[in-house]
Amino acid sequence: MSTDVTERPDTRPSDPGLEEGKVAHIIRKDDQMRGYVMGEEVIALCGERFIPTRDPEQYPVCEGCKQALTMLRASGGN
Numbered sequence: 001m002s003t004d005v006t007e008r009p010d011t012r013p014s015d016p017g018l019e020e021g022k023v024a025h026i027i028r029k030d031d032q033m034r035g036y037v038m039g040e041e042v043i044a045l046c047g048e049r050f051i052p053t054r055d056p057e058q059y060p061v062c063e064g065c066k067q068a069l070t071m072l073r074a075s076g077g078n
């Protein structure tokens with residue numbers, strides 16, 4: 001009899017984008033709230049739709065988001 005349980009039923013919807021991406025997208029504060037608290041899909045600055053993870057710091061920042069943020073700041077928008 002084995003007490004080791006390494007397999008768990010996968011109840012999450014498969015999202016290849018999340019697994020493969022492994023990047024931290026930049027999202028607006030309002031969206032962060034919705035994403036983290038409500039678990040809703042949000043749209044990053046780069047246009048990518050995703051559900052925020054709890055520890056975005058462990059992933060490299062999305063290049064597309066970085067560029068979008070730079071452009072936003074350069075244009076003086078919020």
Ligand SMILES: [Zn+2]
Nearest residue numbers: 025046062065
């Ligand atoms: Zn992004």
